[in-house]
Amino acid sequence: MTRKVTVAEKVLSENDRLAADLRERFARLGIFCINLVSSPGSGKTSLLERTISALGEEIKLAMIAGDVQTENDADRLRRAGARMVRPITTGGACHLDARMVAKSVDQLDLEEIELLFIENVGNLVCPSSYDLGEDLKVVLMSTTEGDDKPLKYPGMFRRSSVMVINKIDMLELCDFDLDTAVRNARQINGNLTFLTLSCRSGVGLEDWYGWLRNAVEQKQLQRLGS
């Protein structure tokens, strides 16, 4: 029996192989890795800025900041106090892939990392198809984008483990119903963990930090137990 293999399948299987290598390296070193995905302007960089300020002394953080053009996000993270930041400029590509991440990872001091954020390109479609070796995907959406987004971009919400709803301080000003957003997301993925917060007002951020602390701790315990 023969089977036709498309170019897209070959690219993805090569990507999966590289991602598996990354995942294995992260596991061996006890690095918890988050692939942070969202639309443009949902607040990925703002969330990381707040996280650096709050946890930068407590947890050994590193960040890979992906962007189509510019290194603006990486610059913002450095200004926020991040010690280890690697920018990836995709030069037009709509997503990060495992090869780009592997190249950046080689430039990081992995022994000095407990929590690695990969800030993906702002795009709710394409990044969902590319495993980057992360422990899990966190999908960020903001109240200003509308509560229908999980239904309209289901691939991303299906493949994410945590859904962060940002700009919750603007809830009353938008035609956004929180119950509807959560119900729509659960319809796509019944296993999602939900966090609501505002990077601007600060409300809800303590829960995010608590979730991160716990994830990092679990990962360290897994390493010791293996």
Next chain:
Amino acid sequence: MTRKVTVAEKVLSENDRLAADLRERFARLGIFCINLVSSPGSGKTSLLERTISALGEEIKLAMIAGDVQTENDADRLRRAGARMVRPITTGGACHLDARMVAKSVDQLDLEEIELLFIENVGNLVCPSSYDLGEDLKVVLMSTTEGDDKPLKYPGMFRRSSVMVINKIDMLELCDFDLDTAVRNARQINGNLTFLTLSCRSGVGLEDWYGWLRNAVEQKQLQRLGS
């Protein structure tokens, strides 16, 4: 001299050929066609809903509504009173291409159209590479997304003719500087026309309608003159 042609180049050249066919058909019939692009949640469907209410009796409108999954946008447009709506569900693809549009166009009564909107998939990266036979691209961004987006997603802003800044009623509530946004966009594309508006409060919509009326009129005159 030989030249290597990549798969991507072949796909795009086939797309360009189909798009040129569409453009020629639209020109012959005097149809002004807009490819409406933005991030998810910038307000493409809301802008079309308002446009249907305001201009639906005055201009013969038709809409092709592209979405990764669901036909929610097409349903919203029908509820707003649109007489001619065709949904395209891409089934995971991150953009519309000319083949999908040509298939939808064949199902429209083209003699009864003066203004055709193609609402693209919510994505600031991939749709910029696919000509759909439109007269021009209108890129929509909202104040809640941040004023840096033209620099970060330059391909889309470079290939657009009009930049609509939506949710202008929320300007004071966001860390969005209008001058900075315009300056960033001009840096990428010096020929952009700018419109600021709010689909919610209605401010600025008359300018949008005026711009559309003029575009449709010019297109009709071009047909008569050819």
